[in-house]
Amino acid sequence: MSALGFKNSLGIHPQTLQLRASRAEVLANNLANSDTPNFKARDFDFQAMLDAESRRSLSMNVTSEKHQRGTVDTDSDLLFRNPYQPSIDGNTVDSQMEQSFYTENALRYNSSFQFLNGKFKGLKEAISGQ
């Protein structure tokens, strides 16, 4: 298979961007609930989720309506964070940690974006043939 063509050349970066955006949502929700009693901070295992995303194409073919829609089982659940300093109201959000995770996530989003942008630039150049 050639490296050219949209599907192959973009690699894992589109899925990564999507996952980074989802993770931003989870972390933003943690930060918004940093004062909510009994709120438990959530996050997901990025590696496991990325594996699950790339294995999504392994789902079964459905040629009749009576077929079961088989999907690959992955343990892609949201996990609970272990707090460094649990607070007395049952809240497990360490807002400093969450903030650093959020910023790191945004930076990694930007770097994935950079890669994706480079791929598109390369493809553009290939199309124009110069």
Place this chain on the structure above:
Amino acid sequence: MSLTNVFNIAGTGMNAQSIRLNTTASNIANAETVSSSIDETYKARKPWFQVLEKQWDDVDGLNRKLDVRSQIGDGVKIAGIVESDAPLQKRFQPHHPMADEEGYVLYPNVNIVEEMTDMMSSSRSYQMNVEVMKTAKQMLQRTLTLGQ
């Protein structure tokens, strides 16, 4: 799109924190509002924060339950504003116009120190939500330049 959802989440956070600031302002403003009966005396008001769960249509519900994105909350909401049941302050001021027969005046159960720390906490949380929104905005603007 997840990133636009971050705006909603940070928005609910800012809204909740500003309501909390409002109750603090009300409590501090009324800290010296006296009365001569327990029912009429101002009581400290506190917001009650709760997680705002995602709302799904019933049809979609089953399929979406399997998706990890459905487990993410949708921010924070104020479920209600409750009055503190801490005991009111009773001060002996027989010459006060609001004094009862025994010479006592009832002051609200507002704890100024508590209110001040609450105020600092909520303004910091508000700022944090603003930062979250700012970062999400930068990420989205970046995405719009894809392929340029």
